[in-house]
Amino acid sequence: QVQLVESGGGVVQPGGSLRLPCAASGFTFSTYGMNWVRQAPGKGLEWVAFIRYDGSNKYYADSVKGRFTISRDNSKNTLYLQMNSLRAEDTAVYYCAKGGYCSGVTCYFTAFDIWGQGTMVTVSS
Amino acid sequence: EIVLTQSPGTLSLSPGERTTLSCRASQSVSSSLAWYQQKPGQAPRLLIFGASSRATDIPDRFSGSGSGTDFTLTISRLEPEDFAVYYCQQYGSSPLTFGGGTKVEIK
Numbered sequence: 001q002v003q004l005v006e007s008g009g010g011v012v013q014p015g016g017s018l019r020l021p022c023a024a025s026g027f028t029f030s031t032y033g034m035n036w037v038r039q040a041p042g043k044g045l046e047w048v049a050f051i052r053y054d055g056s057n058k059y060y061a062d063s064v065k066g067r068f069t070i071s072r073d074n075s076k077n078t079l080y081l082q083m084n085s086l087r088a089e090d091t092a093v094y095y096c097a098k099g100g101y102c103s104g105v106t107c108y109f110t111a112f113d114i115w116g117q118g119t120m121v122t123v124s125s
Numbered sequence: 126e127i128v129l130t131q132s133p134g135t136l137s138l139s140p141g142e143r144t145t146l147s148c149r150a151s152q153s154v155s156s157s158l159a160w161y162q163q164k165p166g167q168a169p170r171l172l173i174f175g176a177s178s179r180a181t182d183i184p185d186r187f188s189g190s191g192s193g194t195d196f197t198l199t200i201s202r203l204e205p206e207d208f209a210v211y212y213c214q215q216y217g218s219s220p221l222t223f224g225g226g227t228k229v230e231i232k
Contacts, residue, residue: 035221044212044223044224044225044226045161045163045169045212045214045223045226046223047214047220047221047222047223050219050221059219059220061220062126062220095168095169099216109157109216109217109218109219109221110174110216111159111171111174111175111180111214111216112159112161112169112171112214113171113174113180113181115168115169115170116168117167117168118168
């Protein structure tokens with residue numbers, strides 16, 4: 001079935017790094033845009049980053065720009081989020097979500113129709 | 126950045142009641158608006174995209190309307206499984222943004 005499975009979460013010290021993988025199955029991963037969304041404990045949803053189906057275009061929220069990098073390996077059907085210089089305010093459940101497509105050189109954002117179950121990242125000393 | 130304001134923050138209702146949730150955008154998003162449902166400990170689930178199109182397997186008691194800056198999600202008859210938090214999201218432009226959520230709780 002169509003599925004996204006995140007992993008890699010855990011406890012990390014401020015200033016540290018973490019990489020989150022998201023494994024996709026049940027759909028043609030290489031033809032869709034993908035996103036990361038996070039949710040701090042007891043708070044709402046915050047979009048983090050988007051990557052084009054072929055990895056050639058990326059967009060980031062201002063709150064993570066320059067610290068986080070979204071990437072993908074279509075041969076492994078896997079999305080990644082590399083998180084560096086982590087701060088306490090990055091503590092959240094991180095979800096990967098399918099959304100976005102491209103027609104020729106133009107990419108369009110779409111609603112997120114498939115979500116993973118999330119992985120918890122805690123930044124604390 | 127487009128700010129989405131949801132109202133009210135909390136609704137206390139009984140099963141069988143009809144309810145309308147509001148989402149207002151700080152600038153036009155055309156019809157690039159989605160609604161999600163989230164239950165405790167679960168990932169969000171897409172309900173509505175394109176302001177008014179139901180996602181796959183979403184019951185027809187859920188309906189969305191609006192365009193531009195004002196949007197509503199209507200649940201015609203609340204079922205016990207509908208008590209949850211609802212978020213709107215605009216995907217018309219980067220950065221994509223979510224509203225703060227409306228909690229629908231059992232009265």
